[in-house]
Amino acid sequence: MPETVLLKGVRRYGEGEPVDVLAAEGVIAEIAQGITPPEGADVIDAEGHVLLPGFVDLHTHLREPGREDTETVATGSAAAALGGYTAVFAMANTDPVADTAVVVEHVRRAGEAAGLVDVHPVGAVTVGLKGEKLAELGTMAESAARVRMFSDDGLCVHDPLIMRRALEYSRALGAVIAQHAEEPRLTVGAQAHEGTQAARLGLAGWPASAEESIVARDCILAAHAAARLHICHVSASGTVDVLRWAKQRGTQVSAEVTPHHLLLTHDRLDTYDPVNKVNPPLRTGADAKTLREALAEGVVDCVATDHAPHAEQDKDCEWQAARPGMLGLQTALSIVAETMVRPGLLTWRDVARVMSERPAEIARLADQGRPIAEGEPATLTLVDPDARWTVRGAEFASIAANTPYEGMELPARVTATLLRGRVIARDGRIR
Ligand code: DOR
Numbered sequence: 115m116p117e118t119v120l121l122k123g124v125r126r127y128g129e130g131e132p133v134d135v136l137a138a139e140g141v142i143a144e145i146a147q148g149i150t151p152p153e154g155a156d157v158i159d160a161e162g163h164v165l166l167p168g169f170v171d172l173h174t175h176l177r178e179p180g181r182e183d184t185e186t187v188a189t190g191s192a193a194a195a196l197g198g199y200t201a202v203f204a205m206a207n208t209d210p211v212a213d214t215a216v217v218v219e220h221v222r223r224a225g226e227a228a229g230l231v232d233v234h235p236v237g238a239v240t241v242g243l244k245g246e247k248l249a250e251l252g253t254m255a256e257s258a259a260r261v262r263m264f265s266d267d268g269l270c271v272h273d274p275l276i277m278r279r280a281l282e283y284s285r286a287l288g289a290v291i292a293q294h295a296e297e298p299r300l301t302v303g304a305q306a307h308e309g310t311q312a313a314r315l316g317l318a319g320w321p322a323s324a325e326e327s328i329v330a331r332d333c334i335l336a337a338h339a340a341a342r343l344h345i346c347h348v349s350a351s352g353t354v355d356v357l358r359w360a361k362q363r364g365t366q367v368s369a370e371v372t373p374h375h376l377l378l379t380h381d382r383l384d385t386y387d388p389v390n391k392v393n394p395p396l397r398t399g400a401d402a403k404t405l406r407e408a409l410a411e412g413v414v415d416c417v418a419t420d421h422a423p424h425a426e427q428d429k430d431c432e433w434q435a436a437r438p439g440m441l442g443l444q445t446a447l448s449i450v451a452e453t454m455v456r457p458g459l460l461t462w463r464d465v466a467r468v469m470s471e472r473p474a475e476i477a478r479l480a481d482q483g484r485p486i487a488e489g490e491p492a493t494l495t496l497v498d499p500d501a502r503w504t505v506r507g508a509e510f511a512s513i514a515a516n517t518p519y520e521g522m523e524l525p526a527r528v529t530a531t532l533l534r535g536r537v538i539a540r541d542g543r544i545r
Contacts, residue, residue, distance in 0.1 A: 201477075203477065
């Protein structure tokens with residue numbers, strides 16, 4: 115039987131008077147004050163909670179196939195739903211790489227079987243992520259997985275001719291290329307943001323120019339191809355200048371920032387704890403400030419988690435040997451609240467934009483990031499803006515536990531996630 119759910123006393127986008135929202139048959143059936151619960155309805159008392167459209171994550175590593183010891187499509191979907199997400203894009207750097215219809219269809223089916231969030235497989239741009247030969251983008255686009263985002267994330271599509279061709283094909287397919295902007299010649303052996311901190315710690319420097327130069331190049335290539343380009347995990351303030359320039363001249367470029375690049379800086383590296391190792395690296399406080407302002411201004415379009423689960427043996431080891439990446443799905447909303455909402459850079463209305471509406475637009479998802487209005491899909495996230503909670507990686511739904519926020523007290527908490535009218539997560543549990 116389809117669920118009927120009544121959300122009592124919510125503030126849409128954190129604005130206006132509290133209202134009741136009735137979800138039935140997968141859509142928002144009614145928004146009014148004092149709705150009488152229909153018989154058998156699941157009533158959620160959400161006095162003072164903020165109601166937002168379900169979050170969309172353009173950048174998630176679900177590790178299936180290949181590293182199911184760290185995450186699976188099912189466990190990652192649970193983490194996503196608990197974090198308020200209703201759709202995620204699963205990156206292609208799996209083993210085998212998601213560079214064929216077989217692999218992307220597997221990921222898609224696993225997402226459907228889990229049934230917690232919409233899992234959209236990202237297809238690799240090049241065969242085996244090797245950067246040498248274009249993958250069969252058209253076959254993946256036409257497969258049952260309907261791939262519309264391609265990325266070699268983890269690695270950069272560094273050959274300009276291959277990037278040009280990828281952009282041209284993606285345009286014809288109505289798809290977007292998501293670039294991991296890292297000129298590999300500039301980051302050979304790089305371990306930490308190039309600057310005084312890396313020098314002091316004796317870690318090889320990772321220059322901001324490795325990111326900025328690829329973003330500049332690709333904005334030019336995208337403009338000439340009249341194609342859509344998305345920049346993954348912007349980390350450097352110089353990249354924001356390039357994006358502003360490209361957007362001003364009409365280039366179809368969008369960009370994401372991760373929660374960790376909004377909050378954390380290379381000062382965290384003092385302990386050499388590899389939980390702070392990530393690609394691109396944590397940079398300076400000035401970079402983080404510029405990223406926060408760019409997100410508020412819209413030069414950086416959206417927040418994406420780059421949720422990157424890793425096994426203990428790949429993180430609890432010496433810095434150089436550790437893999438880059440950190441968990442993000444279950445902490446993203448709180449980090450955005452801490453870095454953007456509390457300082458007044460974003461309202462909750464804006465949070466809906468950067469965590470749901472813009473990512474849905476970039477990925478061209480028709481049924482996500484929709485207005486909270488009668489007749490629209492009941493794909494929603496409920497947030498308690500006054501909650502405070504302490505991060506415990508071991509309690510996350512992810513198999514891996516590599517969170518840089520361990521023991522931190524954070525503001526705001528997702529209290530319920532609804533996907534097309536079904537309550538998927540509630541009060542920290544999957545239903
Ligand atoms: O830190 C990162 N980890 N950055 C990436 O681009 C890839 C990711 C991973 O797959 O672990």
